[in-house]
Amino acid sequence: ATPTAVMVATGKGASQGVLIKGGNALEKAHKVKAIIFDKTGTLTVGKPSVVQTKVFSNIPLLELCDLAAGSEANSEHPLSKAIVEYTKKLREQYGSHSDHMMESKDFEVHPGAGVSANVEGKLVLVGNKRLMQEFEVPISSEVEGYMSETEELARTCVLVAINRTICGALAVSDPLKPEAGRAISYLTSMGISSIMVTGDNWATAKSIAKEVGINTVFAEIDPVGKAEKIKDLQMQGLTVAMVGDGINDSPALAAADVGLAIGAGTDVAIEAADIVLMRSSLEDVITAIDLSRKTLSRIR
Ligand code: ADP
Ligand code: MG
Secondary structure (H helix, E strand, C coil): CCHHHHHHHHHHHHHCCEEECCHHHHHHHCCCCEEEEEHHHHHECCCCEEEEEEECCCCCHHHHHHHHHHHHCCCCCHHHHHHHHHHHHHHHHCCCCCCCCCCEEEEEEECCCEEEEEECCEEEEEECHHHHHHCCCCCCHHHHHHHHHHHHCCCEEEEEEECCEEEEEEEEECCECCCHHHHHHHHHHCCCEEEEECCCCHHHHHHHHHHHCCCEEECCCCHHHHHHHHHHHHHCCCCEEEEECCHHHHHHHHHCCEEEEECCCCHHHHHHCCEEECCCCCHHHHHHHHHHHHHHHHCC
16 A cells, blocks of 8 residues: 555544554555454453352351452452452441451462462462462362353353362353454454454353354463464464453464554553554454455555
């Protein structure tokens, strides 16, 4: 495309909330054959909330949540925020007016797994199966059962272990964006295939994919793994786009031929991307590709 055509398209995009960072992204977007979508915060709203709780020992629910929230208090992860928020609501229900979180020490983030901290002298682990395995916490068949029950409902099951015993679990739900299904089926009609990649577990990932109409799923993938999936597709000769919102998506956004960041996402993702979707709507993935297709056909 001529510099003028690029300028016109960039301006048009900007007026629709699609920020295209350079001519290169615009030139490549019309060739895209496959799009990899992150799940949390990209296909889903990214505002998870606790919808169910389960206690496996004789600990009171409020104490379980207080300890879990204490461990999550210093984390920016959407799951952490959901747990802290739920705990605050629970306290109100129990008639407590204090907003004060339990103090924690030795807080650590385990990417793609959860958090650990010392809360009131107890080792409190909050996260998935992988986190429990890392700390050699046994998982009973009762816990396994609750996990699969939860995950089949497209919810994420967050386990809470206190001093290396799983004492409870929180089922967290993050609804699909309302336009997600429509956007995916429109992309299919444009000859573009959609793929989902997530750090979340297989069962939850598959049920979300089914809901949104995506057939190809890769779950339990770490940030480096997400970028590798992009490279695999590129090796097959495909021009690949990636849509993501998180720090954990930035290597993939950089590896993709066209990286699209959700505007509501983290700064790191926005920096790594070629195109920023300011309205955070998945329909703007189509807007971006359309703009590229039109710009490049005009000069042909
Ligand atoms: P995604 O790729 O879906 O954005 P992440 O890589 O951030 O997900 O996390 C993958 C999984 O690791 C989550 O589904 C959850 O099971 C677990 N996890 C990560 N961070 C936390 C946390 N702060 N608290 C509890 N669980 C967590
Ligand atoms: Mg995400």
